[in-house]
Amino acid sequence: INTKGDSMRICVTGGAGFIGSHLVDRLINDGHTVLVIDNLSSGSRKFINSKAQFIEMDIRDSNLSSTICEFKPEYIFHEAAQTEVSVSMNNPKLDCDVNLMGLINVLDAAVTCGVKKLLMPSSAAIYGNLDTLPLDESMIGMPTSFYGLTKLTTEHYLRIYYEAHGLNYICYRYSNVYGPRQGNGGEGGVISIFAKAIANGLPITVYGDGDQTRDFIYVDDVVEANILGLENNITGVYNISTNIASSINLIIDEFKCISNSKIDVSYEPERIGDIRHSRLDNKKAQKDFSFKTTFNLSDGLYKTYEYFKVNK
DSSP states (O other): OOOTTOOOEEEEETTTSHHHHHHHHHHHHTTOEEEEEEOOSSSOGGGSOTTSEEEEOOTTOTTHHHHHHHHOOSEEEEOOOOOOHHHHHHOHHHHHIIIIIHHHHHHHHHHHTTOSEEEEEOOGGGTBSOSSSSBOTTSOOBOSSHHHHHHHHHHHHHHHHHHHHOOEEEEEEEOEEEOTTOOSOSSSHHHHHHHHHHHTTOOEEEESOSOOEEOEEEHHHHHHHHHHHHHSOOOEEEEESOOOOEEHHHHHHHHHHHHTSOOOEEEEOOOTTOOSBOOBOOHHHHHHHOOOOOOOHHHHHHHHHHHHHHTO
16 A cells, blocks of 8 residues: 555544644644544643544543544554553553553454554563663563563564454564653653753753663654654564664753753662663664665754753
């Protein structure tokens, strides 16, 4: 199916959230008709594009299927999730309920309503602390958090729904996504936490020595990967990343330049479940749907900082 240029009906769960709202903006911009379903537990009503239809609903709601079928979407982007590692460790039941029971509810709705394809995030967290970098899709993950575990399980649910019901899917293993509108949670969260604090002249805390590295990817590049997945007839699991390792200390140095201010940094012991180094290979996405990133770290950090400066 090449869908480029056609206007489609698309449902986005979690469309009031960080990545979801950016995705909705892009879909509306591309001329699609969009239904946002979000319970606003971590998302914000002000992020929802005014041209989107909006229903306030939890993905675990028993009425989800009839609500989605009424809209008749051709595609679903399932962005609603519990995304915080620490929450998953403190409350594994909640994490499982939202990320697996909620997922099954969405998958059943997709099958019932005859959706052509479901696209959603997995996470770099599924790999755990593997020693070989960069990480590629063929590696077997050993998640170190319940969040990583529910995401790894998600991938298998998608595969089996595809095999059993013919529901096409793409599951994106994002590296650390960051950008405007990001809350304090999530895996690129460190950048938004820093940007917010620095914009307000507050000190920042680093857990560990700051030499731990992440593969930070700007939200617009992640949205582009989702659009490419919509427009190309592919199914499977894909890393979406820059394949560049950046340390937390490097991020702080960049912010010093951007904000032109002295930043008060305190270093605390590292936290349980945190991964030391993470970098994802993105060759498969490059090969299968010509994915490439367009934002470098400095530009992305600048845009993020400016957002938090304006929205103190």
